[in-house]
Amino acid sequence: MATFGMTSVSGCGINPCPDDEFNKYRSPLVSRYASKEMAYNFSERKKFxxxxxxxxYLAKAEKMLGLPITDEQIQEMVNHLDDIDFKMAAEEEKKLRxxxxxxxxxxxxxxxxxxxxxxxxATSCYVGDNTDLIVLRDGIDILLPKLARVISRLANFAEQYANLPTLGFTHYQPAQLTTVGKRCCLWLQDLCMDLQNLxxxxxxxxxxGVKGTTGTQASFLQLFEGDHNKVEELDRLVTEMAGFKSAYLVTGQTYSRKxxxxxxxxxxxLGATVHKICMDIRLLANLKEIEEPFEKDQIGSSAMPYKRNPMRSERCCSLARHLMTLIMDPLQTAAVQWFERTLDDSANRRICLAEAFLTADIVLSTLQNISEGLVVYPKVIERHIRQELPFMATENFIMAMVKAGGNRQDCHEKIRVLSQQAAAVVKQEGGDNDLITRIRADPYFSPIQEQLENLLDPSSFTGRAPQQVVKFLKEEVYPLLTPYENQMDIKIELEL
Structure with a gap:
């Protein structure tokens, strides 16, 4: 009896039962997160x-071009496309390797x-590589409407908050004001690029297609007794039956790993885009300006009941990092494919291709759920603006004083001194920004006292942000969504 430490590993009582699925590693990409359609797309059943x-398809095309294949043989294959004996296949593979x-x-x-x-x-890659291409195509077809839905939800959000001023940040330091909707358009622009790229x-x-062992189609040329036209037609027919408009004209044993x-x-x-968006949301959640959805019974922390952790955005960032790293696998695989092919691509591709699509599927579903329930807190945003805007408005004050007959240099020095005093209150005493109070109390600024409220209107500091939102959505975002308009109604409810 094999033991590890003091724990027996035999039997099915207290000890693990070898047939129990929970005793085996299961990829969380499938067991925990991915959609049923994407999980099926990379399943053994879909593959085989x-x-x-x-x-x-090959037999039908060969029959159409004159090879001695009967209708009965074709029908027999049709009748047994789905009834795979997986146990027999496993036994055969163990024996044949x-x-x-x-x-x-x-x-x-x-x-x-x-x-x-x-x-x-045919050669093995006739089914192996062609199936991979079908799976890649079908995987993209699953992702495209999901990405379009995320763009649609965020476009609605951008339109709703096109005019709401908020602090802009450069270097994560307060900068010139923007609007909540304009910031969202920065996210949307990246997502639109991803949609177009996809x-x-x-x-x-x-x-x-039908290319043979080293891509020369020699075996098929022999089957058709040297008739090149029939070999080309065979390639075309099978390509068409598989739902592709064209095939690669040259291949080795495999299609190019590029x-x-x-x-x-x-x-x-796409992973980089999602990570950036969700990182922004996490930072805004810390500022209490914007939050992702939070369920009624959701627990933010086992120790701190008050917490509202941005777990969906954190999940997206976590998985997006994995997605970003996966590009290294095909890069290295393509670089080391000797001549017409080597088999050291196979095991690697079984993992990285599936994981890339499964991960992309998960982050898009999660981001859609986030974007459907984003919560904005305008009063918090307004408070943050009030804390910083007086400093940003100093140039406006100087211009107003000059128009009222003041000297620019004198005014600049006055505001510099008062700004330093106000900054000391904020940084050293933890108080609110009282620059405006100091300006109101200084007789030097009496010529512009009645203008101060207008000079501090946040909307006057957002430039063309609202107009940019409207134009961007109209000219670039909404036209991209037109092909997907019949697939927009699906909502995402996360199970975990």
Missing amino acids: TTWRKLWL HDVMAHVHTFAHRCPRAASIIHLG EHARTKLRFR VDIDTLAVLSS
């Missing part, structure tokens, strides 16, 4: 049923009439 469909041939044998066992023509002329990646994605780089680069860039 797609293999069978690809074998069916080859996953594709294990599934060829398993499919052939279900289709004895078609056994002789399954995988005819659409471009989807558009340029092509099929590997395709994986291009796809994951877009997702990693």
Whole structure:
């Protein structure tokens, strides 16, 4: 009996039962976070049923081009696309040490009439790589409307708060005022770039097609007795059946691994965008200006009941960091693919491709939930403005005094002294900014006393921020959302 320390690992009583799923590592990307559609997209069932469909497409196209394949063989394959004997496939793979041939044998066992023509002329990458491209395409199709919904929700938020002044920050120090809606447009601009990049990646994605062992199509040329036109037509037919408009004209045994780089680069860039947005929200939550949704029974801290931790934004940042790092895998894989291919890409790609899409799926769902319930606290924002605006308004005071007949240098010196005194109250005594009180009390500023309120109107410090929001949403954001307008009604409720 094997033991670790004093704990027995045999039996199914108090000790772990080997068949219990909770005794095995389960990726939290699937068990805890990801949507059902994205989890299925990278599932074993999706993968192996797609293999069978690809074998069916190949057989149908070969039959159409004159190879001796019968209708009965085709129908038999159609009848058994979904009934995969996973136990038999696992046993075959253990024996053969080859996953594709294990599934060829398993499919052939279900289709004895078609056994002789399954995988005819093909190499393993015919099903492996073409399936990967189908999964990448379908994964992008899942992500696109999710990203569009996030943009839509934040666009509504930007429009609602287009005119609400707030402190701008540079270096995380108070700077010239902006508006809450204008800041949101900075988030939206990055997300719109991500949407366009993802659409471009989807558009340029092509099929590997029917290329043979080293990409030369030699086996198919032999099958069709040297007829190059039929080989090209076979490639075209299968590509069309798989739902692609075109295939890569040249490949090795695999499609170029730069395709994986291009796809994951877009997702990693999206990760950077989401991290930036959610970091901003976390900082604003600390300032108590904006908060993410907080459920009625949600607990912010096990020790501090008053806390309202921004856990959704923290989750997005955490997962986005993982998403950003995944680009390194396809970069290194593409760099070390010797000649027509090596197999050291396989295990790596099983992990990084799935994890990139699953992680992107999670952060978009979470960000949509956040953006649907953002809470703004205008009174807190106003208080923060009041604390800083007097300093920012000093140039306006100087200009007003000069118009009233004052000397710029004298006025500058007066305000400099009073500003230093007010700053000392804030920094050394922890008091409020009393610069305006000091200016009102100084007879020197009597010519502009009646103007002070207008000179301190926050909306006069936001420049064209409100107008920029309106123009940006109208000209750049809303047109991008048009293709997704029928997919906008889905709301996200987080289970965890």
